[in-house]
Amino acid sequence: MNIRLRANSRLVAPAVAAALLFAGTVANAAPTDPPAVPSSPGRTVAPRDTEATTDRAITTEVRSRLSTTRGLEPANIRVSTTDGVVRLEGTVRDDAQRARAMETARGVRGVTAVSDELKAHTD
Template sequence: MTSRTRFSIASLALPLAVLAASPAVQAAHQDAPAAPSSTGRTAAPRDTEVASDRAITSEVRARLANARTLDPAKIRVSTTDGVVKLEGTVRDDKQRTMAMELARSVRGVTAVSDELRAGTD
């Protein structure tokens, strides 16, 4: 190595050390997410599939039909962007609560809009 090469390397080492020690660089380094330890599966599988509105509506209707105490013919179901809208009539508040809970339990549902009337036919 020539003296000129040693001088160039030495002259770069100090500015790099100062830059690496700066608070902004340290903060950016600390905020960076840790690299995964392996390229395989994560420890907990993530459910990234989003159910379609049509599939959500079908599943809510099926669950309402399977509930023995509800009359699914009196409940209209529609879904927009994961929000299920229940319209129609039920016998009482207990049935209203049941219908709401059944709709909430469907995968992909983000909210349930209660437009049900209790006690009217």
């Protein structure tokens, strides 16, 4: 039995030493890619799910901008947002107002698309 332990220890010791040596070199190895550096100091890109671009905030901002856009009647336009897609429903006086409402909604930060469900009165 004693002979077996001596024979196994002769094989195990070099393997353990090699494993420790290898582990030490991997831990001290230099990274292959440099760390990411911001493109401009002090400025970062906000992720999609921040408060500034939530669907509720987008809807509020679109409503606010529609109410200050000259020539639009925002009381006749319903605004909803799902995953950054703004849906405009309701009625407008003509196609020029429809285009103005669509352009206003597209200009809001966080809007990925605008769904046009507006109807133009042609009386």
